[in-house]
Amino acid sequence: GAVVSQHPSWVICKSGTSVKIECRSLDFQATTMFWYRQFPKQSLMLMATSNEGSKATYEQGVEKDKFLINHASLTLSTLTVTSAHPEDSSFYICSARGSAGYTDTQYFGPGTRLTVL
Amino acid sequence: TQLLEQSPQFLSIQEGENLTVYCNSSSVFSSLQWYRQEPGEGPVLLVTVVTGGEVKKLKRLTFQFGDARKDSSLHITAAQPGDTGLYLCAGVVTSGSRLTFGEGTQLTVNP
Numbered sequence: 001g002a003v004v005s006q007h008p009s010w011v012i013c014k015s016g017t018s019v020k021i022e023c024r025s026l027d028f029q030a031t032t033m034f035w036y037r038q039f040p041k042q043s044l045m046l047m048a049t050s051n052e053g054s055k056a057t058y059e060q061g062v063e064k065d066k067f068l069i070n071h072a073s074l075t076l077s078t079l080t081v082t083s084a085h086p087e088d089s090s091f092y093i094c095s096a097r098g099s100a101g102y103t104d105t106q107y108f109g110p111g112t113r114l115t116v117l
Numbered sequence: 118t119q120l121l122e123q124s125p126q127f128l129s130i131q132e133g134e135n136l137t138v139y140c141n142s143s144s145v146f147s148s149l150q151w152y153r154q155e156p157g158e159g160p161v162l163l164v165t166v167v168t169g170g171e172v173k174k175l176k177r178l179t180f181q182f183g184d185a186r187k188d189s190s191l192h193i194t195a196a197q198p199g200d201t202g203l204y205l206c207a208g209v210v211t212s213g214s215r216l217t218f219g220e221g222t223q224l225t226v227n228p
Contacts (some may be wrong), residue, residue, distance in 0.1 A: 006159070034215070043205060043221045044160070093159050095216075104148045104209040106216055108159035 023094030030096035123219030
């Protein structure tokens with residue numbers, strides 16, 4: 001149980017285009033989902049927190065107009081990187097917290113590798 | 118200032134050796150999780166500890182939560198090459214709040 005999926009697992013796009021990443025909790029309801037960014041050999045950096053049906057809360061320094069987050073249902077959240085540039089290339093990971101396990105435990109997706117040319 | 122200090126950041130050992138990773142803070146946590154991450158994949162939950170003094174075992178891995186719930190440790194006995202990966206501790210200060218991650222420990226077990 002407590003499986004979180006992400007799609008796509010990797011994506012290559014041209015500079016200036018937008019990319020959408022999906023995060024789904026497969027066997028539990030996720031009241032809260034989180035989006036992280038990770039650079040090689042570093043820990044995870046929280047970008048934003050989203051609760052189902054409400055606007056996402058962004059961390060300081062994260063542009064909300066560039067990284068659009070939609071938490072449309074208790075099992076789906078999406079991150080759209082708008083007008084992507086090479087510096088947006090990174091490993092993006094989502095996590096979900098909700099009705100699985102301990103209240104505060106987060107379950108992570110497998111990540112999405114974004115490469116912007 | 119890092120809320121969760123994790124050490125060591127890098128560890129390279131031979132197969133069969135034992136090791137301990139530490140996670141320390143001046144803050145009290147309501148719960149603390151340990152994750153293991155392999156390159157190109159998301160972190161996989163190993164354990165959640167919630168009670169001060171709690172000890173949990175997962176095969177050759179032993180997790181301990183400090184009595185004051187400010188620190189935690191992960192001990193691996195007889196490490197194997199398959200244990201290689203990035204180990205992350207992460208804690209929640211107040212139930213319902215965000216996870217705070219340590220800097221991670223990159224473990225390499227050489228055959």
